[in-house]
Amino acid sequence: xxxxxxxxxxxxxxxxxxxxxxxxxxxxxxxxxxxxxxxxxxxxxxxxxxxxxxxxxxxxxxxxxxxxxxxxxxxxxxxxxxxx
Amino acid sequence: xxxxxxxxxxxxxxxxxxxxxxxxxxxxxxxxxxxxxxxxxxxxxxxxxxxxxxxxxxxxxxxxxxxxxxxxxxxxxxxxxxxxxxxxxxxxxxxxxxxxxxxxxxxxxxxxxxxxxxxxxxxxxxxxxxxxxxxxxxxxxxxxxxxxxxxxxxxxxxxxxxxxxxxxxxxxxxxxxxxxxxxxxxxxxxxxxxxxxxxxxxxxxxxxxxxxxxxxxxxxxxxxxxxxxxxxxxxxxxxxxxxxxxxxxxxxxxxxxxxxxxxxxxxxxxxxxxxxxxxxxxxxxxxxxxxxxxxxxxxxxxxxxxxxxxxxxxxxxxxxxxxxxxxxxxxxxxxxxxxxxxxxxxxxxxxxxxxxxxxxxxxxxxxxxxxxxxxxxxxxxxxxxxxxxxxxxxxxxxxxxxxxxxxxxxxxxxxxxxxxxxxxxxxxxxxxxxxxxxxxxx
Ligand SMILES: Cc1cc2nc3c(=O)[nH]c(=O)nc-3n(C[C@H](O)[C@H](O)[C@H](O)COP(=O)(O)OP(=O)(O)OC[C@H]3O[C@@H](n4cnc5c(N)ncnc54)[C@H](O)[C@@H]3O)c2cc1C
Ligand code: FES
Numbered sequence: 001x002x003x004x005x006x007x008x009x010x011x012x013x014x015x016x017x018x019x020x021x022x023x024x025x026x027x028x029x030x031x032x033x034x035x036x037x038x039x040x041x042x043x044x045x046x047x048x049x050x051x052x053x054x055x056x057x058x059x060x061x062x063x064x065x066x067x068x069x070x071x072x073x074x075x076x077x078x079x080x081x082x083x084x
Numbered sequence: 085x086x087x088x089x090x091x092x093x094x095x096x097x098x099x100x101x102x103x104x105x106x107x108x109x110x111x112x113x114x115x116x117x118x119x120x121x122x123x124x125x126x127x128x129x130x131x132x133x134x135x136x137x138x139x140x141x142x143x144x145x146x147x148x149x150x151x152x153x154x155x156x157x158x159x160x161x162x163x164x165x166x167x168x169x170x171x172x173x174x175x176x177x178x179x180x181x182x183x184x185x186x187x188x189x190x191x192x193x194x195x196x197x198x199x200x201x202x203x204x205x206x207x208x209x210x211x212x213x214x215x216x217x218x219x220x221x222x223x224x225x226x227x228x229x230x231x232x233x234x235x236x237x238x239x240x241x242x243x244x245x246x247x248x249x250x251x252x253x254x255x256x257x258x259x260x261x262x263x264x265x266x267x268x269x270x271x272x273x274x275x276x277x278x279x280x281x282x283x284x285x286x287x288x289x290x291x292x293x294x295x296x297x298x299x300x301x302x303x304x305x306x307x308x309x310x311x312x313x314x315x316x317x318x319x320x321x322x323x324x325x326x327x328x329x330x331x332x333x334x335x336x337x338x339x340x341x342x343x344x345x346x347x348x349x350x351x352x353x354x355x356x357x358x359x360x361x362x363x364x365x366x367x368x369x370x371x372x373x374x375x376x377x378x379x380x381x382x383x384x385x386x387x388x389x390x391x392x393x394x395x396x397x398x399x400x401x402x403x404x405x406x407x408x409x410x411x412x413x414x415x416x417x418x419x420x421x422x423x424x425x426x427x428x429x430x431x432x433x434x435x436x437x438x439x440x441x442x443x444x445x446x447x448x449x450x451x452x453x454x455x456x457x458x459x460x461x462x463x464x465x466x467x468x469x470x471x472x473x474x475x476x477x478x479x480x481x482x483x484x485x486x487x488x489x490x491x492x493x494x495x496x497x498x499x500x501x502x503x504x505x506x507x508x509x510x511x512x513x514x515x516x517x518x519x520x521x522x523x524x525x526x
Binding site: 026 | 476
């Protein structure tokens with residue numbers, strides 16, 4: 001299986017083509033996804049787009065990491081890093 | 085690239101799991117024009133989640149799934165993958181958030197079949213908001229996606245057959261969990277166990293999973309309850325209440341929780357026979373599992389086709405659906421928690437609503453006020469169910485606590501906190517900004 005990689009908060013995360021951002025982060029052992037505007041910690045939870053607690057910022061858009069396919073050379077940030 | 089601002093179809097099916105795919109194929113083969121919107125980049129849903137990268141792992145139920153896909157391909161259904169349904173506008177136009185294009189797409193349809201599946205029930209417990217805690221189904225999705233297991237020790241807790249199935253999957257992948265904590269005790273409910281014999285498929289599946297647990301020496305601790313999770317020295321420490329009254333500690337890196345399945349019926353437009361007709365199908369109508377989902381999808385499709393043709397169809401559902409309803413009732417009884425759901429015993433600082441950071445104590449305070457609040461106030465002033473998940477993971481517990489404290493208040497079947505107005509998915513609001521560009525370009 002060929003792989004690609006994306007950037008997450010300065011780290012390089014490898015992924016399999018077609019894999020979600022959340023799956024790649026979890027396999028890499030990244031459990032903490034920062035916190036949201038309300039100060040709640042973000043993390044992977046339901047895996048099906050229902051809980052909204054895996055939000056990350058991809059190219060300035062806030063999306064669920066579990067629904068978003070990983071892409072080569074994407075720079076994926078935590079929601080809190082995007083807020084500045 | 086010129087594209088019409090609004091596309092039109094006879095039927096829009098929302099959700100590309102077993103129920104939605106079966107419904108879409110059935111509708112299209114009846115000669116209707118059909119669009120199928122799925123929020124993920126691939127079809128499959130919770131049960132038939134497909135592995136990435138052409139992995140050749142053997143999947144449960146793959147033959148049924150391939151059959152469903154062939155039906156879909158032959159019928160000429162227009163697939164809209166990576167499209168999140170966010171709601172119906174007042175003029176009956178469905179709004180889809182096209183994730184890849186970062187655009188809102190509008191679809192005008194004479195009927196909608198909503199098949200957005202189930203969500204897991206997860207009871208609040210101290211520490212359930214910590215990172216490293218996920219649902220058992222969420223863990224299962226990772227296993228299905230790549231076959232890779234997140235690093236570290238895993239503990240599974242809660243109630244229901246899915247926990248045993250996930251434990252068996254982990255063993256097969258060479259990563260047995262440290263234990264499976266089960267609130268119920270199926271072995272102590274012989275009546276229900278006997279009735280399960282009428283469903284040999286379920287019995288065989290359970291026997292296979294339990295044999296795997298036994299041969300890997302994974303303890304299945306029945307009648308015990310995960311009382312609290314804390315973060316200690318970079319790991320999760322779980323306190324488990326044992327049946328005799330004592331407690332045991334487990335250290336793990338991942339804790340998977342699951343207390344059952346319920347319909348993902350939050351924020352959905354109401355069912356109606358007026359156009360656009362709205363019908364629900366599969367687990368989002370009634371959580372009856374994969375064995376019922378295909379039959380239910382087809383049943384919904386035939387109902388919709390009849391309504392569009394102006395004829396009335398016999399409303400009685402398929403026999404398969406009745407059978408799965410009985411099977412689910414037996415499983416529910418088998419896995420009924422020995423000590424109840426334990427909400428009364430939760431410490432005040434237990435998070436109840438993760439999205440808004442509201443605690444069990446916050447709700448108790450509201451309920452104790454002399455001028456006790458109604459459900460509306462609990463939602464608006466207490467902010468329970470007002471967060472991003474729209475109450476999906478707190479509404480049941482809030483409703484049960486309110487009912488226990490004040491039996492006179494009726495929460496209704498869907499709970500006090502469900503909202504049936506769009507947007508269904510607040511995160512998509514960001515994408516709405518991009519819609520302005522679309523409007524300008526029109
Ligand atoms: C996490 C999880 C794990 C499960 N594991 C098992 C199992 O191992 N064995 C078993 O028998 N049953 C399992 N179930 C039960 C399962 O729901 C059913 O067996 C079966 O998948 C139901 O089919 P469905 O088509 O009704 O729903 P699903 O298969 O859940 O399909 C619903 C589809 O709708 C999509 N969707 C949701 N919201 C939107 C939206 N707003 N816009 C567009 N698309 C949307 C989803 O992405 C999904 O593809 C599980 C359920 C969950 C939630
Ligand atoms: S993990 Fe729940 S929405 Fe992604």
